[in-house]
Amino acid sequence: LLILGISGIVAALVLNFAGKRYDQDVAFLNGQNDYSPRKVRKAHAQQFRRPALWMVFHKEWMSLTRDPLFVSQLIVPLFTMVPFMGFVWNAISHTADQSDMTHFMGAMIAAITVFNVTMLTSSLAWLTASVEEARDLLQASPFDPKIILQGKILAASGPALIQLVAIAALVAAAWPMSSLVILAFGGATCAGACVIEFSRPRPTKRPKMT
Numbered sequence: 001l002l003i004l005g006i007s008g009i010v011a012a013l014v015l016n017f018a019g020k021r022y023d024q025d026v027a028f029l030n031g032q033n034d035y036s037p038r039k040v041r042k043a044h045a046q047q048f049r050r051p052a053l054w055m056v057f058h059k060e061w062m063s064l065t066r067d068p069l070f071v072s073q074l075i076v077p078l079f080t081m082v083p084f085m086g087f088v089w090n091a092i093s094h095t096a097d098q099s100d101m102t103h104f105m106g107a108m109i110a111a112i113t114v115f116n117v118t119m120l121t122s123s124l125a126w127l128t129a130s131v132e133e134a135r136d137l138l139q140a141s142p143f144d145p146k147i148i149l150q151g152k153i154l155a156a157s158g159p160a161l162i163q164l165v166a167i168a169a170l171v172a173a174a175w176p177m178s179s180l181v182i183l184a185f186g187g188a189t190c191a192g193a194c195v196i197e198f199s200r201p202r203p204t205k206r207p208k209m210t
Contacts, residue, residue: 052143052144052147052151053147053150053151053154054151055151056143056147056148056150056151056152056155057151057154057155059151060128060151060152060154060155060156061155061158063127063128064124064127064128064155067127070124070127073120073123073124074120074159077116077117077119077120077163078163080112080116081112081113081116081167084108084109084112085170087105087109088109088170088171088174105175106171106174106175106177106178107178107181109167109171109175109178109182110171110175110178110181110182110185113163113164113167113168113182113186114181114182114185114186114189116163117160117161117163117164117186117189117190118160118186118189118190118192118193120159120160120163121156121157121160121189121190121193121194122193122196122197124155124156124157124159124160125152125153125156125157125193125194125196125197125198126197127156128152128153128155128156129152129156129197129198129201130197130201149198152198153194153198156194156197157190157191157194160186160190161187161190164182164183164186164187164190165183167182168180168182168183168186
């Protein structure tokens with residue numbers, strides 16, 4: 001009930017402060033309103049002195065955060081890990097009372113973690129790979145296509161890699177072998193998800209993809 005109440009308050013605050021601006025943005029982009037909700041900022045030359053890879057990563061990350069479903073895709077896998085973190089804490093704090101099921105618990109946490117980070121990477125990789133509706137612009141870009149691809153992959157796999165390292169560090173105290181499995185297989189499946197999504201991107205609208 002406490003979590004539900006806090007969620008309701010947060011939702012009301014977000015709707016109050018961001019809802020109207022979001023409506024104005026959508027209306028402006030759809031040509032239904034000629035009022036631009038924000039003033040165009042002056043460009044500063046130093047903004048373009050960063051490395052090309054960092055610029056592409058920043059652009060892709062900003063595009064991801066503007067997607068309405070990005071927050072849920074990022075938060076939901078983390079919430080699914082909360083009950084398992086209780087098992088980790090119990091195994092660390094009561095090492096003398098561990099039973100034969102501890103090895104099974106370590107393996108199950110490793111499997112759930114690898115599954116979560118793979119799904120997260122796959123969804124974010126699709127957003128960065130297949131949402132592009134004008135690939136001719138990418139071909140005409142002054143950047144090396146490899147730099148663009150590396151920036152997209154870094155943006156898509158960044159949250160999953162952070163989650164991998166954090167959970168592996170927590171699990172290492174109770175199940176060192178499971179921690180190694182999380183790092184090795186989690187990194188491999190994240191790389192595989194990126195290979196699948198970026199090998200043949202097919203631009204399409206999100207409802208069709210869903």
